[in-house]
Amino acid sequence: MQISGTTRLVGLLADPIAQVRTPQAFNALFAERGLDAVTVGLHAAAEGLAEAWRGLARLGNLAGFVVSIPHKLDAARLCDALGPRARLAGTVNAVRREPDGRLVGETFDGEGFVTGLRAEGFDPAGARVLLAGAGGAAASIAFALAAARAGSIDIVNRSPARAKDLAGRIAAACPRLAVKASATGRPGADLVVNATSLGLSPGDGLPFDAALIGPGSWVAEALIAPMPTALAHAAAARGARHIDGRPMLNGQLMPLLGHILPDHFA
Numbered sequence: 001m002q003i004s005g006t007t008r009l010v011g012l013l014a015d016p017i018a019q020v021r022t023p024q025a026f027n028a029l030f031a032e033r034g035l036d037a038v039t040v041g042l043h044a045a046a047e048g049l050a051e052a053w054r055g056l057a058r059l060g061n062l063a064g065f066v067v068s069i070p071h072k073l074d075a076a077r078l079c080d081a082l083g084p085r086a087r088l089a090g091t092v093n094a095v096r097r098e099p100d101g102r103l104v105g106e107t108f109d110g111e112g113f114v115t116g117l118r119a120e121g122f123d124p125a126g127a128r129v130l131l132a133g134a135g136g137a138a139a140s141i142a143f144a145l146a147a148a149r150a151g152s153i154d155i156v157n158r159s160p161a162r163a164k165d166l167a168g169r170i171a172a173a174c175p176r177l178a179v180k181a182s183a184t185g186r187p188g189a190d191l192v193v194n195a196t197s198l199g200l201s202p203g204d205g206l207p208f209d210a211a212l213i214g215p216g217s218w219v220a221e222a223l224i225a226p227m228p229t230a231l232a233h234a235a236a237a238r239g240a241r242h243i244d245g246r247p248m249l250n251g252q253l254m255p256l257l258g259h260i261l262p263d264h265f266a
Contacts, residue, residue, distance in 0.1 A: 001031055001038060003038055007037060008035075008036060008038075008061060008063045008261070009037070009038060009061050009062045010026060010038070010040075010062075010063050010064060010065060011039070011040060011042040011056065012041045012042060012066045013042045013044055013052070013056075013065050013067050013068065013071055013075075014041065014043070014044075014067075014069055014071070015043060015044060015045050015069070016069075016200070017043045017068075019200055019223070019226060020041055020068060021246075021249060022039065022256075025249065025250075026039040026257065033264065035264055037063065037261065039066075044071070046070060046071065049071055049074055049078070050078065053078045056103070057097065057103055059097070063096070063097060063261050064094065064096040064103075064259070064261070065094075065097075065260070066093060066260075067092055067094065067095060067105075067136075068093065069197055070135070070197070072093055072135065072137060072140075073135060073136045075091075075093075076091050076092045076105060076136075079092055079095060080102040080103050080104065081102065081105070082104070082105050082106065083105065083107075083259070085106060085108075085111070085143070086105050086106045086107045089110065089139040089142075089143045090169070091109070091135075091136035091139045092105035093109050093136065093137070093140070094106050094108055094255075094256045094260055095260070096259055096260050096262070106259050107136075107140040108252040108256050108259070109140035109141060109144075109222070109248070110140035110141045110143055110144025111251065111255055112248045112249065112250075112251035112252025112255070112256075113144060113145075113193075113220070113251065114144045114147075114251070116220075116248040116249075116250060117191075117220065117247065120243055123148075124148045124150045125148060125149045125150070126149065126151045127150050127189075127191045128150075128151050128154075128188060128189045128190045128191070129151075129152065129154070129190070129192075129193065130156065130185045130191070130192045130193065130208070130212060131145075131154065131155050131156070131193045132157070132185075132192075132194050132195060132196050132198075132207035132208050133155075133194070133196040133222075134155060134163045134166045135195070137195045137222045138155070138166065138193075138222075139166055141222065142166060142170055142179075143170060146170055146179070150191075151178070153179045153180075154179075154182045154185055154189070155167050155180070155182065156183070156184065156207070156208055158196075160181060160183065163181035163182075166181070167179050187211065187212050189212065190216070190217060190218065191217070192212065192213055192218070192219045192220070192235075192240070193220050193221075194207050194219075194220070194221045194222065194223070194229075195222045197223065198229075199221060199225045199230065199231060200225055204229070206234060207231065210234040210237070210238065213238040213240050215238060215239035216240070217240040217241070218240065218241045219232075219235040219240050219243070220242075220243050221243070221244050221245055222248055223244070223245045224244055224249065229244075
């Protein structure tokens with residue numbers, strides 16, 4: 001790959017950033033299609049996000065950027081405009097820079113998660129879901145599971161207020177769905193989802209009690225950790241099927257690029 005003055009820049013905004021896999025996947029697609037574009041990681045801490053955001057809007061060769069942990073909720077508030085899924089879920093993981101500098105956000109985490117599940121052989125229709133997390137990825141995943149006609153969703157989070165808020169927003173958008181915030185979760189879920197950041201660092205514990213994982217459960221994580229997570233070990237010990245965040249990433253690669261570079265990935 002040769003980078004020149006005409007190369008379009010696609011960023012990946014995160015903190016931490018060492019764990020991200022999107023730049024590798026995007027750059028492989030750019031090379032395959034012969035596109036004059038490159039994806040690089042942009043390490044921005046939460047306290048400097050607003051300032052970094054203003055700088056990104058002024059970069060004329062920036063096509064857009066992917067938003068990762070922990071910026072997805074803040075990104076929705078900083079964007080100049082939002083797509084329909086981002087407005088509904090209140091979270092953003094893809095931003096396109098318009099020629100006038102406006103930043104337009106959308107979320108594809110949920111679409112990627114459901115697409116990845118189906119590719120692995122699990123259809124969420126009718127499933128009882130236990131979802132750990134109430135942040136940006138969790139919100140996008142929850143709304144996508146609701147759209148995929150999950151049977152019920154229990155949300156557990158270290159901040160009960162955030163779990164209750166997310167459950168309330170989903171219930172308002174999908175009145176038919178049995179959704180509630182739970183302090184500890186209930187056993188018997190068909191699908192157990194870790195949409196927290198637990199698992200990124202060595203020594204991270206479980207996002208919920210391992211006893212909630214049944215032998216027939218599917219356990220899915222929204223992250224790609226550099227090693228088997230504690231949840232992966234717990235799933236194996238309980239006889240459950242475990243998948244990491246790679247199917248979710250693969251399931252949203254093309255929609256993400258279609259938003260950021262619509263002329264090439266429509």
